[in-house]
Amino acid sequence: MHEVNIAELKNRLSHYLDKVRRGEEIVVKDRKKPIARIVPLASGIDLDAEELELIAEGVIRPPQAELPASFWKMPRPRVSREAALAAVLADRDEE
Helix, strand or coil, X not given: CEEEEHHHHHHCHHXXXXXXXXXXXXXXXXXXXXXXXXXXXXXXXXXXXXXHHHHHXXXXXXXCCCCCHHHHHCCCCCCCHHXXXXXXXXXXXXX
16 A cells, blocks of 8 residues: 655656556545545456446445355345335335
């Protein structure tokens, strides 16, 4: 992880973005106080344009790792189709 002041980041933005592309994190400081962190969007995970846009907007977070194989062997929740649909519709009404 690298730390950089705003002026240095502004002057050498391409350099620091190359570091992020290689998987490194950059902590941005304003007068020695950390204010932001620049992190890679995804490491080796193939995301489409819509997912990348949602990540950039802060709506979703990229996966940190692949799901373990045991996840797919777990029993699924016992929720009726009607209850699931009602929950989704209720969630949409709140927004």
